[in-house]
């Protein structure tokens with residue numbers, strides 16, 4: 566080999582060797598970088614990132630919900646929503662001596678007057694209680710929903726029958742629903758004595774037997790029906806009946822016996 570050839574081979578090997586080393590380095594570098602690259606791609610699926618993206622989208626979604634809410638009738642507001650918005654000011658705090666939500670003791674004497682009476686007071690106002698809680702935009706159905714909610718919190722369920730949607734589907738007037746309840750309770754729990762005169766009970770429709778009793782006033786009649794009187798057992802012997810239901814039955818009996 567001439568000296569020239571020798572130099573060429575050495576230079577060539579050197580360059581080739583450097584290329585190989587360089588390639589190995591590149592492969593290593595690629596391996597090192599790869600996880601970082603994958604991570605970056607993954608970030609699109611990162612829950613935090615997605616949550617942040619949704620947050621940005623939410624205002625649009627809220628606008629849509631707001632519009633749907635405005636289009637829906639007011640009656641769709643639940644008793645609880647109305648209570649929180651309008652009645653809580655006094656009835657959550659007891660301001661002005663308002664009976665507090667869930668306060669059995671404060672509500673007991675009111676419940677004795679009957680659910681219908683309570684609703685009328687809430688609609689028309691009574692003493693420091695403003696008509697419709699001071700919000701004239703509340704409909705009678707709204708008032709039923711919210712007073713029903715308040716009564717439910719002291720153990721009186723479905724005081725004004727099924728919630729509004731059902732009532733509007735089958736437009737049965739509320740008054741007849743009330744009377745229906747009284748009749749139903751009477752037939753189930755009171756008829757045994759008051760239909761027959763058993764145990765000396767004043768019979769339904771017997772005006773003479775009821776005259777003096779009715780003259781005592783509704784409060785006394787309701788009280789006797791709830792607590793019992795001589796041979797008349799408390800709630801007609803049905804402690805499971807709600808006070809309002811017994812009062813509804815008394816209303817029904819009195820109505821038939823005047």
Ligand code: HEC
Nearest residue numbers: 651652655661662663675683686687692693694697698711
């Ligand atoms: C400004 C205060 C105030 C607001 C607001 C208010 N109430 Fe009252 N509410 C009272 C007071 C005080 C009483 C007790 C009145 C009494 O018996 O002297 C009362 C009594 C009642 C009673 C019992 C009535 C009865 O026959 O014993 C009902 C039911 C009632 N409120 C419902 C509501 C409803 C429903 C709302 C909201 C739509 C509402 N209130 C908002 C102050 C308020």
Ligand code: HEC
Nearest residue numbers: 754755758764765766778789790795796797800801814815
């Ligand atoms: C076991 C028989 C019996 C049953 C059941 C019964 N009662 Fe009576 N009830 C009587 C008798 C007896 C009297 C008369 C009591 C007296 O004046 O001494 C009476 C009286 C009454 C009075 C008049 C009270 C007064 O102040 O004069 C009312 C109101 C009344 N009952 C409601 C009801 C209701 C509501 C039911 C059903 C939930 C019912 N009763 C079930 C026997 C019964």
